Structure formats: structure tokens, C-alpha cells
Amino acid sequence: AEQYENILVERRGRVGLVTLNRPEALNALNKALMDELVAAVSAMDVDPEVGAVVVTGSAKAFAAGADIKEMQSKGYMEMYAADWFRGWEDLTRLRIPIVAAVSGFALGGGCELAMMCDFIIAGDNAKFGQPEINLGVIPGMGGSQRLTHAVGKAKAMDMVLTGRFMGAEEAERAGLVSRVVPAADVVEEALKAAEVIASKSKPVAMVAKEAVNAAFEVGLAQGVLFERRVFHSLFATEDQKEGMAAFSEKRTPEFKHR
Numbered sequence: 283a284e285q286y287e288n289i290l291v292e293r294r295g296r297v298g299l300v301t302l303n304r305p306e307a308l309n310a311l312n313k314a315l316m317d318e319l320v321a322a323v324s325a326m327d328v329d330p331e332v333g334a335v336v337v338t339g340s341a342k343a344f345a346a347g348a349d350i351k352e353m354q355s356k357g358y359m360e361m362y363a364a365d366w367f368r369g370w371e372d373l374t375r376l377r378i379p380i381v382a383a384v385s386g387f388a389l390g391g392g393c394e395l396a397m398m399c400d401f402i403i404a405g406d407n408a409k410f411g412q413p414e415i416n417l418g419v420i421p422g423m424g425g426s427q428r429l430t431h432a433v434g435k436a437k438a439m440d441m442v443l444t445g446r447f448m449g450a451e452e453a454e455r456a457g458l459v460s461r462v463v464p465a466a467d468v469v470e471e472a473l474k475a476a477e478v479i480a481s482k483s484k485p486v487a488m489v490a491k492e493a494v495n496a497a498f499e500v501g502l503a504q505g506v507l508f509e510r511r512v513f514h515s516l517f518a519t520e521d522q523k524e525g526m527a528a529f530s531e532k533r534t535p536e537f538k539h540r
């Protein structure tokens with residue numbers, strides 16, 4: 283099995299559970315942690331036995347940001363030459379559905395990591411924020427873009443310019459998170475959601491994710507056309523035949539993931 287130092291990786295049936303595990307730094311995202319996270323989820327992406335992934339942190343912090351101490355002393359050329367944060371975005375190019383289970387702080391890069399996942403289930407103690415402005419920088423892992431897509435200009439500007447935190451209720455109202463649950467249940471609830479996803483056809487779930495993501499990249503007419511084309515393509519799958527047969531026969535489908 284893989285040896286990881288900054289994350290814990292478990293399997294619950296067809297669901298992969300990745301727990302960020304740098305408690306001494308509130309799961310601050312350093313390069314080593316992110317490399318491990320991307321490697322672990324990439325392996326699940328191509329593992330036919332895994333149908334969905336949950337990424338979570340601790341009860342106190344999903345992640346309190348990119349690792350400030352790792353960046354603090356760097357100069358422009360070092361950041362540029364290393365293309366700091368390169369590779370971290372690879373998470374967004376994986377096709378397997380990824381649910382973020384957020385308890386406690388999701389700040390800076392932690393909020394950005396949660397937003398790179400497909401949806402966020404938040405504990406009622408969750409606190410989201412892009413406080414980079416307090417450090418003399420701005421979001422650097424997609425926050426200025428993904429937060430704006432998620433909550434609109436007014437709240438994104440408010441968060442990015444003032445650095446204030448948003449609680450779980452506000453985050454749900456604003457559309458940043460899909461569900462708020464009691465903090466103690468957040469991992470269980472995310473695992474349940476992921477289990478539901480993993481019970482579907484994996485290739486079909488991947489195509490569904492790809493279709494929704496297209497809405498953020500292309501115009502409406504092109505997006506609708508893309509959807510129709512990939513919809514047609516699913517009639518080449520065994521799982522479409524099985525799903526529709528099961529409906530007609532009033533039974534539960536047994537998807538073969540092909």
C-alpha cells in the first residue's frame with residue numbers, strides 16, 4: 283500500500299476517504315501534502331473499485347490555508363520558477379466525483395481546495411474565508427474565480443477584500459455549500475452522499491460531472507450541445523441498458539460500470 287505522511291487514506295466500500303492529517307498546522311497545505319492528495323485521488327480516479335471520494339480534515343480545521351511558513355521567505359523568482367501551486371489544480375481535472383466534508387476552518391487555500399471538489403457538505407461549525415489580504419497577498423489557488431462563480435460578485439468581493447469569514451448558514455444561503463449538517467456528522471453525511479454516487483455507474487457519473495463542469499467553461503448554447511452529444515453517447519453503455527431495463531422491470535439496477 284502507498285505510504286503517505288500528510289494524509290490518511292481509507293476505503294469504505296466503493297468510497298475512498300482521504301483525511302488531511304497535519305494537525306500541528308491545522309492542515310495547512312504544503313507541497314508534500316498536496317502532492318500526496320493529488321496522487322491518492324488520482325489513483326482512485328482510475329480504480330474501478332472506487333466510485334466516489336470524500337476529502338475531509340479534522341473537526342477543528344478542514345485546512346487553514348496554504349502553508350504560510352513554507353511561502354513566507356520566498357521571492358518572486360522562486361514562486362515563478364517553481365510555478366507555486368502548479369500541479370495542485372490537477373485535482374480539478376480528475377473525473378471521479380469528489381465531495382468535500384468541511385468541519386471548522388476552510389480558509390485561504392483550504393477554502394480553495396474545498397471549492398476544487400465537486401460539492402461541499404459543511405458542518406454547522408464551518409468557517410469559510412479568503413483572508414489572504416491580511417497577509418499582503420490574494421487568493422492563489424483559484425479563490426478569486428471559483429468563489430465568484432459560487433457566490434456571485436457581491437459576496438466574493440466582500441470576502442476577498444475584507445478577509446471576513448462566512449459561517450455555514452451563510453455559505454449555504456450563498457450557494458457555496460450544498461448541505462449543512464451537525465458538525466459531528468459531517469464525515470458520515472459526506473460518506474453517505476458519496477456512497478449514493480458510488481452506487482451509480484462510474485462512467486456515467488464521470489460524464490455527469492463533466493457536463494456540469496462544462497457550464498463554467500462554455501456558453502449556454504455550446505454547453506447544451508455538449509450535453510446532448512454526451513447524452514447520446516451514453517446509449518453505447520451497458521449501464522444505460524441495465525438502468526432502463528431495471529426501471530421497466532421495477533427492480534434496482536446492477537450497474538457494471540461500463
Ligand code: CO8
Pocket residue numbers: 306307308310311346347348349350351353361366387389390391392413414417419420421422423
Ligand atoms: N500555514 C502555516 N501554519 C498554519 C496555518 C497556515 N495557513 N494556519 C495555522 N497554522 C499553524 C499555526 O501557525 C499554529 O502553529 P504553531 O502552534 O506552531 O504556532 C497552528 O497551526 C495552530 O494554529 P493557531 O494557534 O493559529 O490556532 P487558532 O485556533 O488560534 O487560530 C486560525 C486558527 C484562525 C485558523 C489561525 O490559525 C489562522 O488565522 N490561520 C491562517 C489563516 C490564513 O490566513 N489562511 C490563508 C493562508 S494563504 C493561502 O492559503 C492562499 C494562498 C495564496 C497565496 C498566494 C501566493 C502566490
